[in-house]
Structures are given as C-alpha cells and as structure tokens.
Amino acid sequence: EPTLLWLRRDLRVADQAALIAAVHDGPVIPVYILDDETPKHRRMGGASRWWLHHSLMSLDKDLRKLGSRLILRRGRADTVLTDLAAETGAKRVHCLHHYEPWWRNAEHAVAKTLDLVCHDGNYLAPPGTVTTGSGAPYKIYTPFWRALSAHMPPPHPVAAPDAIPAPAKWPASDTLADWNLLPTKPDWATGFVKEWTPGEGGAKERLEDFLPHASGYDIGRNLPSDELTSRLSPHLHFGEISPATVWHHVIEAKGDATIYLKEIAWRDYAQNVILQYPDYGRESGRPTLDALEWRTGPDAASDLKAWQQGRTGYPIVDAGMRQLWTTGWMHNRVRMITASFLIKHLLIDWRKGEEWFWDCLVDADYASNSVNWQWTSGTGIDPNMFVRIMAPLTQSVKFDAAGYIREWVPELSGLDDAAIHDPDESGRRPESYPAKIIGHREGRERALAAARRTK
Numbered sequence: 001e002p003t004l005l006w007l008r009r010d011l012r013v014a015d016q017a018a019l020i021a022a023v024h025d026g027p028v029i030p031v032y033i034l035d036d037e038t039p040k041h042r043r044m045g046g047a048s049r050w051w052l053h054h055s056l057m058s059l060d061k062d063l064r065k066l067g068s069r070l071i072l073r074r075g076r077a078d079t080v081l082t083d084l085a086a087e088t089g090a091k092r093v094h095c096l097h098h099y100e101p102w103w104r105n106a107e108h109a110v111a112k113t114l115d116l117v118c119h120d121g122n123y124l125a126p127p128g129t130v131t132t133g134s135g136a137p138y139k140i141y142t143p144f145w146r147a148l149s150a151h152m153p154p155p156h157p158v159a160a161p162d163a164i165p166a167p168a169k170w171p172a173s174d175t176l177a178d179w180n181l182l183p184t185k186p187d188w189a190t191g192f193v194k195e196w197t198p199g200e201g202g203a204k205e206r207l208e209d210f211l212p213h214a215s216g217y218d219i220g221r222n223l224p225s226d227e228l229t230s231r232l233s234p235h236l237h238f239g240e241i242s243p244a245t246v247w248h249h250v251i252e253a254k255g256d257a258t259i260y261l262k263e264i265a266w267r268d269y270a271q272n273v274i275l276q277y278p279d280y281g282r283e284s285g286r287p288t289l290d291a292l293e294w295r296t297g298p299d300a301a302s303d304l305k306a307w308q309q310g311r312t313g314y315p316i317v318d319a320g321m322r323q324l325w326t327t328g329w330m331h332n333r334v335r336m337i338t339a340s341f342l343i344k345h346l347l348i349d350w351r352k353g354e355e356w357f358w359d360c361l362v363d364a365d366y367a368s369n370s371v372n373w374q375w376t377s378g379t380g381i382d383p384n385m386f387v388r389i390m391a392p393l394t395q396s397v398k399f400d401a402a403g404y405i406r407e408w409v410p411e412l413s414g415l416d417d418a419a420i421h422d423p424d425e426s427g428r429r430p431e432s433y434p435a436k437i438i439g440h441r442e443g444r445e446r447a448l449a450a451a452r453r454t455k
C-alpha cells in the first residue's frame with residue numbers, strides 16, 4: 001500500500017526527512033492541502049498565496065523529474081488526509097513537524113485516525129529541545145543562541161532521492177487554477193515577479209548569488225541602500241531550502257559566519273517562543289501593557305492608511321512601506337523603523353501592523369512576524385522596552401538610506417543626500433510629497449505619556 005507525504009511549509013525534495021522516510025516505506029503519494037479552515041483568522045495572506053502558487057508549480061515539476069507528482073486537495077487537513085487514506089489504502093502519513101498552534105492541533109487530530117510520523121528538519125534544532133540546565137525553555141534570545149550553539153552544527157543535509165516510487169494508481173487532484181491563489185488586483189504581483197523565483201531551484205540560486213557577497217554581510221546588513229542580505233526568508237519560510245543547507249554552505253564560503261548564523265538562529269528562537277506562547281500573535285507577552293491606550297477612531301484609521309500606503313512624510317518609513325507593497329519584502333532595518341513608527345509615533349496597536357505585514361509579506365511567518373512585532377513594541381517576553389523609541393530621521397541618516405529612498409519614493413529623487421532624509425526640515429519638500437503626519441518630538445512625547453498612564 002502507498003504512504004502519504006503531507007507537505008506544508010517544506011516544499012522541497014532535498015534534505016527532506018519525511019520524503020526520505022516515505023520512499024523507504026514504498027510507493028509515495030505527495031499531497032499538499034490548501035487548508036483555510038484549520039488556521040482560522042491565520043489563513044495565509046495575499047502575498048503568501050502568490051508565492052505558494054508558484055512554489056507548488058515548481059515542486060510538481062521537481063517531483064515529476066523523480067517519477068512522482070503532487071496531488072492537490074482543499075479542505076480541513078485532517079479530514080482530507082483521512083479521506084485520501086481511505087481512497088488509496090494508505091495507512092501511514094509522513095510529514096515534517098510544524099509548530100504553528102493550528103498545525104500542532106491538526107497533527108494531533110490526524111494521529112487519532114492514521115499512523116502519523118513527524119520528522120525534524122525545518123529548524124536548526126528541533127524547537128523545544130534547546131533548554132536551560134533545568135530543562136526550561138528560553139525566553140530571551142542571547143542565552144538561547146548560546147545554548148543553541150552547543151547543538152551546532154546541524155546534521156549535514158541529505159540529498160534528494162534518485163527516484164520516488166509511484167503508486168499503482170494516482171488519486172484525483174485539484175488544479176492550481178481552481179484555487180485562485182493569484183491576486184485579483186492585477187498590478188500587485190508585477191513587482192513580485194521581477195524580484196522572486198519561488199521554488200527549490202530559485203532558493204538554490206538565491207543562496208549561490210549570496211555566498212560570494214557573504215563577507216560583506218556583517219557591515220552591510222544594516223544598510224538598506226546596499227542589497228547585501230541573502231533574501232532567503234520566503235524560501236526558508238516555505239521550506240524550499242533547509243536551514244541546515246544554508247548553514248553548511250555559508251560556513252564553507254565564509255569561514256567565520258557568526259553574525260549571519262545568529263540571524264538564522266532568530267528564526268529558531270521565534271519558533272521556540274511560539275511553542276511556549278501559542279497565542280503570541282494576538283496576546284501581548286506583558287499583560288500590564290494591555291492597558292495602553294492605543295489610538296482608535298477615524299484619525300487613527302486614516303493614519304494607519306497613510307502608513308500602509310507610504311504617505312507619512314517620513315521618507316525612510318514611506319520607502320519601506322512602498323517596497324513592501326511592491327515586492328512583498330522589506331529590509332530588516334526598515335521593518336524595525338516602520339514598525340516602531342506605527343506603534344510609537346502613531347500610537348497604533350502593534351497587532352494592526354502585524355496584520356498588514358501578514359497580508360503583504362511573501363515571507364509572512366507566524367512566529368517571526370509576531371516575535372519581531374512584539375520585540376519592536378516592547379510588549380513581548382524579551383527585555384526590550386516600550387519606552388525605547390527609535391528616531392526614524394536619525395536612523396535614516398545613520399544607515400545611509402538616501403539611495404534606498406530615491407529608489408522607492410521617486411517624488412524625492414531630485415533631492416540631495418542632505419535634504420532627502422527630512423524634506424520638511426530642509427524646506428525642499430516637493431508638493432507631491434506629504435508633510436510629516438506628526439512631528440518626531442510630538443509623537444515621542446505622546447507615546448511616553450501613554451506608557452506612563454499604564455503604571
């Protein structure tokens with residue numbers, strides 16, 4: 001009888017422990033289930049759906065080269081798997097572990113009716129295994145990193161199988177076109193197409209392009225004008241490449257790669273936080289800050305819109321928000337600046353920003369998004385404080401963002417380096433570009449006053 005290979009955010013054939021185990025068992029039926037019911041309000045956002053469409057197309061091609069194919073089904077994952085098992089006579093399901101709370105629930109449900117075997121491989125170390133001496137999970141990143149390092153390097157990646165045995169009869173499959181994953185706003189995806197090649201082949205190319213520049217990463221990673229980061233985040237999120245593969249290649253190319261590896265480790269850290277606090281995407285890690293008087297009502301709604309559309313009058317913020325809308329990705333330093341601006345200067349609940357990123361990012365990831373938003377807002381379980389307020393204009397100068405602003409805010413492309421960070425202040429603001437939505441000092445004072453009132 002065939003075995004089912006249940007694919008989720010692990011859309012690859014190399015270093016795929018569940019695939020290797022399934023092949024070992026005999027004929028394999030790889031299945032991807034579009035499940036909009038199990039995650040409830042966490043159904044995949046628009047940009048992720050675009051990515052998924054292309055990634056599944058690429059995976060089907062890769063599977064066909066190995067004598068297999070991808071079966072597509074839609075519905076509640078546990079029900080679909082049970083039905084598919086009954087249809088095909090399969091009794092066992094192999095998958096990689098996923099730690100989003102809805103996937104953990106689904107795994108429990110599947111295990112009630114089928115022989116579900118979950119494997120590791122989407123993280124450097126299986127979430128939950130890096131603990132203090134007394135076995136407690138870490139809340140703070142730095143000690144987590146220290147403890148994780150003791151488990152490193154991760155196991156060497158395993159190559160894709162030479163062939164995947166096919167079942168005697170393939171079950172029916174939906175077509176991708178049935179799923180309508182591509183955006184209905186026709187212009188939205190044009191910038192995505194230019195920027196990205198979803199799929200395992202695209203992930204490999206992205207890594208190979210990055211390796212020769214990896215030595216510039218330590219200094220360059222904070223400079224949004226220089227494109228020096230790896231841009232592997234959507235590929236890692238969808239599991240088109242394993243973090244162990246990235247780890248070993250980067251070490252080989254770069255020798256001392258600590259700074260880069262510490263960033264990939266943030267991905268592991270975030271997943272460990274989610275394992276401890278499954279509702280972290282909605283619930284603040286510091287309940288005292290729930291009393292904070294976030295702005296609501298029509299003025300706040302119009303400010304939120306200005307932020308989303310990149311019309312705040314702060315060029316670095318607007319450049320970031322427009323990069324996000326156009327390409328589905330934003331530079332990390334600018335993610336911090338834009339998030340902090342929404343939360344502190346506009347005093348809008350971090351959850352509203354998290355939601356927007358969830359819909360717009362091609363790398364939208366429940367753990368990484370929630371943990372980074374709560375880190376920026378100072379509402380999380382880490383020691384970062386709400387009262388630490390980033391100054392967007394200073395950051396823009398410090399990280400030399402002039403080139404980045406010229407690229408994403410063309411109204412300002414005529415301004416020189418001295419004027420471009422703060423067109424209002426320099427008196428050179430073109431009419432087509434908005435005035436500052438709120439002064440820096442005014443925004444800062446309002447946020448600090450709100451924080452004082454929670455005490």
Ligand code: FAD
Pocket residue numbers: 221229230231232233234236237263264265266267270330331332333335336339357361363364365366368369370372373376
């Ligand atoms: P690189 O600098 O090349 O880093 C390599 C890899 O390490 C990344 O691909 C990513 O997988 C991981 N990584 C790096 N920094 C972080 C971090 N701070 N947290 C978690 N993983 C990290 N990252 C996501 O993958 N999904 C998200 O939904 C997400 N939301 C974010 C929201 C906010 C407010 C902030 C401040 C950061 C967020 N990040 C998120 C983290 C980070 O911005 C991106 O991972 C990074 O910009 C991706 O670009 P890169 O692949 O070029 O990164």
